[in-house]
Amino acid sequence: MRKIPFPQANNLQLIYDIFITLDYNGTSKFEVMEKCKLTEREAAYYLDALQYLGLVNKQKMRYFLNNEGEGIKNLLEGSTKRVFALKILENPFLRELYDKSKLFINKKECQEYIAGRIAEKESLNVITSMRRASTVVSWFTWVDKYK
Numbered sequence: 001m002r003k004i005p006f007p008q009a010n011n012l013q014l015i016y017d018i019f020i021t022l023d024y025n026g027t028s029k030f031e032v033m034e035k036c037k038l039t040e041r042e043a044a045y046y047l048d049a050l051q052y053l054g055l056v057n058k059q060k061m062r063y064f065l066n067n068e069g070e071g072i073k074n075l076l077e078g079s080t081k082r083v084f085a086l087k088i089l090e091n092p093f094l095r096e097l098y099d100k101s102k103l104f105i106n107k108k109e110c111q112e113y114i115a116g117r118i119a120e121k122e123s124l125n126v127i128t129s130m131r132r133a134s135t136v137v138s139w140f141t142w143v144d145k146y147k
Contacts (some may be wrong), residue, residue, distance in 0.1 A: 007049040009042070010135045012142035015049050016084055019065075034099065042098050052086060084088065085146040088139060093121060100141055111137050119136035 009015055018032055029043035037054035038046065047063045050056045065073060072083050089095045097114050104110035113134045118136070119129035 005048055005051045005141075006124075006132050007045070007052050007135055010138045011046075015046055016081065018046055019069065019084065021053065022063070022065050022069070022073070024064075026062040027059065028061050028063070041143040052144070053091065064115075071126045076112055081146040082126055085143045086117065088143055089147070093117075094136070094139075098143070101122075101137070101140055107137070108110040136143060 014036060018027070018036065021027070021035070025145045027047070029040060029047055032038060032043040032047060036043065036046070047056070049060075050114065051058055055066065055072065056063045057066045058064075062069070068087075072080060072087060075083055082113055084136065091100055097117060100113060100117075101110050111130070114125070114136050115129040115133035118124060119126060122129070124132065124134070
């Protein structure tokens, strides 16, 4: 089984939008490419982010909501985004980064700290870990808006 890569999709709103449109037929990266005007690589990043969060399972070339994803999607409309945001913080590593991020006043220092932790945990180089840190900071902004 392949390791689910650390998220590379910066736009958590788009991740959420893709999540909300999933049904029992699932989706493929090609369908996401077409619907969201993404490249093949970007579509894979967005779907892999949902898999990293534990909301979908991949079977062959398609992504399907798992039980947890179904449960969140089927909540009342007003609470879906909040629960989705809180789901992100259930990931122990993301929760650790989120909690630590609140200790920083300077956004650049925060991003550098997050990049260092990602580089350490994921064995990534500095440039790649800074890009992933940018993703995480973007996600936390969205989480703060809806949690």
